[in-house]
Amino acid sequence: MIHAGIKLLGVITAFMFVTGCVKEQPVTTFPSLNEQNLQSNKIIAVYGKEQITGAEFSEFLAVQGFLNPDAPVNDKRYRKDSLYRFIMERSCADKMSSTKWVEDQTNALWKQVEQAYNQSTRKRAYQTLQIDEEAVKKHIKRYFLTEQYFSEQLTTKELLDYYQKNKNEYTNVSFQQLVVSASEKELEDVESMVKSLQQGKSLQEVKKQYSPFIKFEQENQFVQNAPLTSLPDEVEDSLTNQQMGTIIGPIKAENRYYIITLKDKDAKSFESVKDKIAAKMIKMKMSHYIQDELQTQVKKIDVS
Numbered sequence: 606m607i608h609a610g611i612k613l614l615g616v617i618t619a620f621m622f623v624t625g626c627v628k629e630q631p632v633t634t635f636p637s638l639n640e641q642n643l644q645s646n647k648i649i650a651v652y653g654k655e656q657i658t659g660a661e662f663s664e665f666l667a668v669q670g671f672l673n674p675d676a677p678v679n680d681k682r683y684r685k686d687s688l689y690r691f692i693m694e695r696s697c698a699d700k701m702s703s704t705k706w707v708e709d710q711t712n713a714l715w716k717q718v719e720q721a722y723n724q725s726t727r728k729r730a731y732q733t734l735q736i737d738e739e740a741v742k743k744h745i746k747r748y749f750l751t752e753q754y755f756s757e758q759l760t761t762k763e764l765l766d767y768y769q770k771n772k773n774e775y776t777n778v779s780f781q782q783l784v785v786s787a788s789e790k791e792l793e794d795v796e797s798m799v800k801s802l803q804q805g806k807s808l809q810e811v812k813k814q815y816s817p818f819i820k821f822e823q824e825n826q827f828v829q830n831a832p833l834t835s836l837p838d839e840v841e842d843s844l845t846n847q848q849m850g851t852i853i854g855p856i857k858a859e860n861r862y863y864i865i866t867l868k869d870k871d872a873k874s875f876e877s878v879k880d881k882i883a884a885k886m887i888k889m890k891m892s893h894y895i896q897d898e899l900q901t902q903v904k905k906i907d908v909s
Contacts (some may be wrong), residue, residue, distance in 0.1 A: 698750035762849040773833040779869040784823035
């Protein structure tokens with residue numbers, strides 16, 4: 606089984622509080638849940654042979670409001686998205702047995718909650734949201750059981766294939782760049798300037814020769830440890846298969862021409878980024894599960 610560690614995963618995860626859970630605001634205001642259409646016995650969703658009641662979903666929403674006080678828990682669109690997440694977590698977590706990893710992750714995350722919210726803040730939140738500590742811990746654990754469910758579907762081959770296809774995501778480059786502005790008519794001058802540099806002429810010589818025709822915007826700017834994927838697409842493509850010391854250009858991007866001398870390239874090993882890839886692929890699998898499976902399985906939704 607491949608785990609991604611303690612990571613709360615973007616849009617599809619129910620727990621979006623990690624960054625906000627480090628420092629508590631002086632006064633945290635928790636949302637008040639509108640339960641008018643979430644009556645205890647009301648069936649608000651049907652998927653397969655299973656049913657979701659208003660009480661079950663209300664508790665889930667309340668926990669979202671506890672973990673992320675900015676969550677728009679009364680917004681119709683947010684509720685619909687949350688309902689799909691709730692169904693995913695319930696259906697997947699129920700298939701799993703708890704493990705030491707799940708217990709460790711749950712406990713570690715709860716410690717983050719305690720660091721963010723003191724006892725009086727937690728008590729106030731429970732009163733506002735009409736939940737208790739047991740409910741919060743239950744849903745945290747259910748999330749990690751869900752992550753475990755999807756992590757068990759990941760294979761090393763899948764991770765390695767992703768790494769090979771997306772290696773630029775995990776490659777940093779250092780280079781010197783010369784950025785110039787020139788019209789299409791002046792492109793020949795830019796190309797001639799690059800050839801002069803490749804033949805060993807100094808920047809000073811080249812600048813003296815070509816400055817009457819070309820506007821130099823950046824001269825020998827050094828860029829260090831930039832992720833390849835953070836660069837303009839044209840620059841990324843040009844640097845992908847180049848060797849150190851190569852002078853590359855002119856590369857047209859964003860209405861400018863780049864002349865680049867590649868100084869260093871650091872492609873991180875598969876082992877060093879395997880956990881990051883696993884976290885990303887777990888998110889993808891969760892998203893696909895909601896879009897491809899639940900969208901067809903859910904027969905009824907009423908969260909208005």
